[in-house]
Amino acid sequence: xxxxxxxxxxxxxxxxxxxxxxxxxxxxxxxxxxxxxxxxxxxxxxxxxxxxxxxxxxxxxxxxxxxxxxxxxxxxxxxxxxxxxxxxxxxxxxxxxxxxxxxxxxxxxxxxxxxxxxxxxxxxxxxxxxxxxxxxxxxxxxxxxxxxxxxxxxxxxxxxxxxxxxxxxxxxxxxxxxxxxxxxxxxxxxxxxxxxxxxxxxxxxxxxxxxxxxxxxxxxxxxxxxxxxxxxxxxxxxxxxxxxxxxxxxxxxxxxxxxxxxxxxxxxxxxxxxxxxxxxxxxxxxxxxxxxxxxxxxxxxxxxxxxxxxxxxxxxxxxxxxxxxxxxxxxxxxxxxxxxxxxxxxxxxxxxxxxxx
Amino acid sequence: xxxxxxxxxxxxxxxxxxxxxxxxxxxxxxxxxxxxxxxxxxxxxxxxxxxxxxxxxxxxxxxxxxxxxxxxxxxxxxxxxxxxxxxxxxxxxxxxxxxxxxxxxxxxxxxxxxxxxxxxxxxxxxxxxxxxxxxxxxxxxxxxxxxxxxxxxxxxxxxxxxxxxxxxxxxxxxxxxxxxxxxxxxxxxxxxxxxxxxxxxxxxxxxxxxxxxxxxxxxxxxxx
Numbered sequence: 001x002x003x004x005x006x007x008x009x010x011x012x013x014x015x016x017x018x019x020x021x022x023x024x025x026x027x028x029x030x031x032x033x034x035x036x037x038x039x040x041x042x043x044x045x046x047x048x049x050x051x052x053x054x055x056x057x058x059x060x061x062x063x064x065x066x067x068x069x070x071x072x073x074x075x076x077x078x079x080x081x082x083x084x085x086x087x088x089x090x091x092x093x094x095x096x097x098x099x100x101x102x103x104x105x106x107x108x109x110x111x112x113x114x115x116x117x118x119x120x121x122x123x124x125x126x127x128x129x130x131x132x133x134x135x136x137x138x139x140x141x142x143x144x145x146x147x148x149x150x151x152x153x154x155x156x157x158x159x160x161x162x163x164x165x166x167x168x169x170x171x172x173x174x175x176x177x178x179x180x181x182x183x184x185x186x187x188x189x190x191x192x193x194x195x196x197x198x199x200x201x202x203x204x205x206x207x208x209x210x211x212x213x214x215x216x217x218x219x220x221x222x223x224x225x226x227x228x229x230x231x232x233x234x235x236x237x238x239x240x241x242x243x244x245x246x247x248x249x250x251x252x253x254x255x256x257x258x259x260x261x262x263x264x265x266x267x268x269x270x271x272x273x274x275x276x277x278x279x280x281x282x283x284x285x286x287x288x289x290x291x292x293x294x295x296x297x298x299x300x301x302x303x304x305x306x307x308x309x310x311x312x313x314x315x316x317x318x319x320x321x322x323x324x325x326x327x328x329x330x331x332x333x334x335x336x337x338x339x340x341x342x343x344x345x346x347x348x349x350x351x352x353x354x355x356x357x
Numbered sequence: 358x359x360x361x362x363x364x365x366x367x368x369x370x371x372x373x374x375x376x377x378x379x380x381x382x383x384x385x386x387x388x389x390x391x392x393x394x395x396x397x398x399x400x401x402x403x404x405x406x407x408x409x410x411x412x413x414x415x416x417x418x419x420x421x422x423x424x425x426x427x428x429x430x431x432x433x434x435x436x437x438x439x440x441x442x443x444x445x446x447x448x449x450x451x452x453x454x455x456x457x458x459x460x461x462x463x464x465x466x467x468x469x470x471x472x473x474x475x476x477x478x479x480x481x482x483x484x485x486x487x488x489x490x491x492x493x494x495x496x497x498x499x500x501x502x503x504x505x506x507x508x509x510x511x512x513x514x515x516x517x518x519x520x521x522x523x524x525x526x527x528x529x530x531x532x533x534x535x536x537x538x539x540x541x542x543x544x545x546x547x548x549x550x551x552x553x554x555x556x557x558x559x560x561x562x563x564x565x566x567x568x569x570x571x572x573x574x575x576x577x578x579x580x581x
Contacts, residue, residue, distance in 0.1 A: 044484075077484065088499050088500055097487070098486050
């Protein structure tokens with residue numbers, strides 16, 4: 001996908017020039033950095049002063065060549081932040097609203113209604129009025145509606161932003177499923193790192209309308225610039241682990257993070273898919289320079305400090321311990337322990353600090 | 358109480374021409390209201406002001422303007438006359454006067470209800486492949502439904518109450534252009550109080566019916 005556009009906004013100018021090719025591309029940045037404007041421009045809902053948008057060799061917009069396809073012909077499915085379900089139509093009518101485009105545009109590939117309903121688990125909602133849906137249900141219906149218009153590209157604008165934390169955790173797996181099942185390229189706007197790390201293959205970091213970094217999420221987010229741009233958001237580590245065994249009496253589950261590295265996380269049943277994702281906040285990891293003894297924490301993992309970034313009394317460390325862990329400490333702790341890059345440390349993590357995604 | 362033929366005739370005439378005027382302005386009013394609510398163009402505010410003018414101008418002045426426009430000595434009146442259409446001093450004059458006078462009320466009410474429809478819904482409908490026409494009829498209109506009904510009822514009530522513009526453009530000809538309002542005035546002038554009170558009763562009953570109807574429609578229009 002090629003994306004070059006310049007849009008003057010009230011306080012700054014959105015000016016992006018980027019080419020990328022990923023299953024899920026996250027657009028990551030603080031609120032008011034022009035993310036929604038960018039999605040609107042891709043969907044054809046907003047005028048672009050100058051630029052070019054191309055998906056799979058198909059030009060949607062080109063100021064030089066005078067091309068500007070209307071939204072109807074762009075083949076772009078859009079799930080806006082608030083869901084924007086049609087309040088006077090039932091869930092069923094909302095979902096099939098875009099199906100007519102398939103006939104006209106030929107569609108990307110055959111997506112069956114039944115399949116979408118199953119994947120998003122919304123079959124039981126079909127005959128309900130949309131005004132009677134919960135926030136999480138409404139978002140799933142909005143995603144289904146967009147998918148069933150058989151788009152060539154799916155735009156998701158902070159689909160989880162309006163949901164509370166508990167609900168977020170339950171909806172995120174649905175989006176992972178959508179990514180894996182429907183093979184529609186997605187552009188996912190968010191200011192939440194957990195979402196970037198668990199969904200995206202590529203991330204574009206935007207600030208004040210400018211692209212400040214891009215790359216594979218783990219790599220791109222490593223730069224101090226990105227790390228310290230996190231507002232109220234908690235910085236979380238997300239790992240894919242495989243189930244080993246669990247012990248109900250002890251309240252623990254053993255998972256493998258990497259060959260030779262195991263973690264204890266809170267008890268859960270053996271999942272259907274042995275590979276799943278867990279997360280731990282960068283603020284919930286303790287760094288020790290010696291192997292601590294007589295300690296309640298279930299995980300003491302040896303590792304090597306790779307990087308230390310300091311800013312405003314905070315320190316962001318990346319520690320390699322089978323995988324890269326992000327650890328946020330005070331700058332004081334770094335100097336007190338004389339931490340520096342390449343030294344051996346132990347990461348101390350309570351079992352209960354891990355959460356299933 | 359048994360109404361005289363004359364009373365029936367006046368009532369029926371008022372209602373049917375009022376209804377016709379409302380139906381006549383509905384498509385124009387809805388289109389214009391949508392344009393006002395959704396589109397921008399140079400000098401838009403000038404057109405908005407012109408449309409609202411009959412609402413604030415003395416109805417008699419509007420009637421005089423209409424008389425100048427449609428009178429046989431004006432180019433338009435002449436042109437219509439040559440084709441056998443005469444507006445002034447017959448029921449068509451009543452229709453025009455009612456339409457022009459109630460148009461601003463309709464446009465205002467519908468415009469507000471269009472403005473209250475979240476444009477995001479229309480945009481998303483467009484990304485789902487819906488043509489502008491389908492968006493209008495499947496998304497915008499149903500969501501603005503209440504305002505359109507309220508606006509139509511308001512316009513109809515205004516049409517029935519029309520007096521000033523009607524008397525100038527169509528005159529006050531019993532059996533031909535005499536509406537309820539004109540007839541009441543006429544009967545009072547002639548000292549025929551009982552006839553005037555009969556018609557007064559009818560207008561009160563009609564007003565009651567409209568208010569009741571609109572309330573009922575709005576309540577039933579509230580979909581869950």
